[in-house]
Amino acid sequence: VSSSSSSSLNAEKVDGFPRRSMRRARQRRSHSSSQFRYQSSQVELTPLPLLKDAPVAELHDLFCKKLQQCCVLFDFLDCVADLKGKEIKRAALNELVESVATSRGVLIEPLYPEAIKMISVNIFRTLPPSENPDFDPEEDEPTLEASWPHLQLVYEFFLRFLESPDFQPSMAKRYVDQKFVLQLLELFDSEDPREREYLKTILHRVYGKLLGLRAYIRKQINNIFLRFIYETEHFNGVAELLEILGSIINGFALPLKSEHKQFLVRVLIPLHTAKSLSIFHAQLAYCVVQFMEKDATVTEYIIRGLLKYWPKTCTQKEVMFLGEIEEILDVIEPSQFIRVQEPLFKQIAACISSPHFQVAERALYFWNNEYILSLIEENCQVILPLVFGTLYRVSKEHWNQTIVSLIYNVLKTFMEMNSKLFDDLTASYKVEKQKELKRERERAELWRSLEEQQERRLQSLGEASRNQKNLQEREKNSKNEPENSAANAT
């Protein structure tokens, strides 16, 4: 703080105006989970004997007692409250982790409900409101979970529990059920990246070991994504969930079920519209490419989907889209390429003419990719006419010299590919331009006459209704008049 205030003093000296509004360095904050009404009668914990000293006969009983002891929750916002109790719980958790990880034969059936209960009590909680409502994961420091010293050990225990060679899915599935999984998924919204990292590994293990939950997990992830896309635009764990999905997709059987295709088309592709795409784009693109590698016939859906959601104003996202398109083209089958080349290269041409040089540059880099170049060469007859006009125009107009020279290289490549076509297009460029202008004028003319006609119609409609009104009024008047005159007469 002192250094920042002295530097602002210096700044004051320079221009005479104090910079008081300088942003204060943000402190790392932590918050506690939204535990509504802490248990008011806090249980006093007393240390139990160590697990490693326990006779075999009493081991399970002691293990169970330790699990129960760990169900007591502590207030971590008050960092000096009940230090003794916190330490006892920490030590017990450490022992439990150690025991599950190293010794065999500990996990017997009666321990499952106790273990899952301990985990549920500790990790399932309503996440607190974000302290920073405009939290930007790229810019801001996340708010960290205050109770992490205990929470981490609970997660560690859960993970070791799932990974233990003694772990029996048939016993676990009674306690790790749909409701449990749903609550687990909600936790992915945690702002604390350490927590999400644990959750990712844990969910992955659950998916791997409890086969009966797989379809349910996929469905609930779908729901989370759909809510994120169409309702809230806010969910912290999208990247982690996509990472899990990446490996799930990898394991899909062929031919792809329609459920999975639907997931691709209706969930993964629309995810590209999110404002915060940059945070999970790498994982998303990986999922998309995984789908293509599984089944090439989904290529067309993917490309057309991306084109539909192509960013209109955000150039940073446009660059990401172009990156993803290149990843896709890297593995595309030539037969699929032919199906999408037309709309795709129209979009690429539009990117090349972007005034933002990074967008134009990213698009032009496609021509440095040998595989893409070979695809372009094979389909030069189709692609060159699509992009020629743009290349020709932008080479003369773009403000950025790097872009201009990149375009010259691309034009040169095309010239070498098919000089005849290139010459033809150069020769007809002006004529095409003229034609385009003519079409434009014709359109304007069409709309002008349409609107004139509308005017006339509305006018005649108005006249008709006026006439009708007049008529009605005249009738009314003629009815009234005799009465009036009668009244006058009397």
Added chain:
Amino acid sequence: ARLRAEVLNCPSMAGADGDDSLYPIAVLIDELRNEDVQLRLNSIKKLSTIALALGVERTRTELLPFLTDTIYDEDEVLLALAEQLGNFTMLVGGPEYVHCLLPPLESLATVEETVVRDKAVESLRKISHEHSPVDLEVHFEPLVKRLASGDWFTSRTSACGLFSVCYPRVSSTVKAEIRQHFRNLCSDDTPMVRRAAASKLGEFAKVLELEYVKSDIISLFTALASDEQDSVRLLAVEACVSIATLLPQEDLETLVMPTLRQAAEDKSWRVRYMVADKFSELQKAVGPEITKNDLVPAFQNLLKDCEAEVRAAAANKVKEFCENLPEDSRETIIMTHILPCVKELVSDTNQHVKSALASVIMGLSTILGKDNTIEHLLPLFLAQLKDECPEVRLNIISNLDCVNEVIGIRQLSQSLLPAIVELAEDAKWRVRLAIIEYMPLLAGQLGVEFFDEKLNSLCMAWLVDHVYAIREAATCNLTKLVEKFGAEWAQNTIVPKVLGMANDPNYLHRMTTLFCINALSEACGQEITTKHMLPVVLKMSNDQVANVRFNVAKSLQKIGPVLDSNCLQTEVKPVLEKLAADQDIDVKYFAQEAISVLALA
């Protein structure tokens, strides 16, 4: 292109014959299909023009089928289409044919993008009223049923918004079906659909017969209010208001209150927030008896909630809640139950909570009357006036008028002054700006003497603030003060100080003099302007900074109307002519403009 050429020759001919429907639909559809999205969008936005050109019959038989078949486009185009179709009844031939619009709107109601879907539902709701009862059963209601049993969640979500518009106008068998569909959607397995259903629960309840409200709606309400997802539960709270309004008082306790109590203690703060946010509505809906017995303790809990969000929402409702308490026990309840919580909130750890409270707390004084205000509320106001967060202090100051009515502002002036001075010098210019805006109000309530003694120097200090927005606001503030205290006061207190700045070494301050004169001349009147202000302005025409000189020209233009014509001719004109020959192009420009506006040429 051939078709197009043909069309382009048509209009003149068509106009002459009086036959307007000669446009081949292909050309128009070409426009709707244009490759360029922007052009396509433009065409869709003028869809009514196209329909008019085609006439009602071809709109029905050709245009609408085309629109229905080709709905795969950019969401922006679809949105425009969904909106247009809501106003299309006359273009398809009136209410008799309005059902022709259903197929394209049905497709639009199933698309992914929420904005498009909502617009399609809005249009469907609109045209539902134009259906005859028979058409409603033959065409509209089957559409609702199809949507309600659609495969993908989007169509089911859209269906939720359509039940309430057709229910009142269909036969009782169809009504029974509609209720069944609504029940199904309330227990749909996607949370998106349950959320949509929950958000329409109140609206649907309103059109149902009371017996079905009791038998159907209550069970749905109870189920949604205990949904596994908090995003669904909180929507049930909203519905609670409408439902409680519909039921007779004696049923509320058994049918609504258990659920409402549970919501007020929900484990998710989002649900509790919703309860706090809707508290006044809930209070009105359940009536005074339940309020006394149930809502008072619930409100106390919300004011003490562990989440700041909830406390802030509840704090916002303190005044409204107290106002709506039954008169016979209002004061007791406030004094014994509410005020202790309010006292705690004054020193809350969260500034949003404190500032929410500060924005309403002054309103309590009118409810509690003079004695209670002085004894109990005044200490709280004073504490908030000293709060470390400027927003809290501002909120108190901005509501001073409520207290003024009850106890007079003088009671506060001792604490008010330090608070105002501190805000006036706050590091954030937006805070300084906000306090300036309250100056005329404060001046009015504190009186001229107090003002001259304590606040005048602040107002003058703002004129030389380093942020332009503050200097500008300070100028504007002076005008308002003069309007309040009169020209004589201005001449004695403000004008000398303003004119003094004309000799300041900083040209920005010299310009401030001109801006003040612009603002004050009218309020001060001809005499002061001519005698005191004009000479200073004229003298500044020799300033070495061009910005000052062209502002002199602008000022002369501005104050010209206040001066008499003789003065204009003899004093102003020569100076403007001199400036019009200035070497600086801007000075010349504004001088010439002033000459022409004042007609001195």
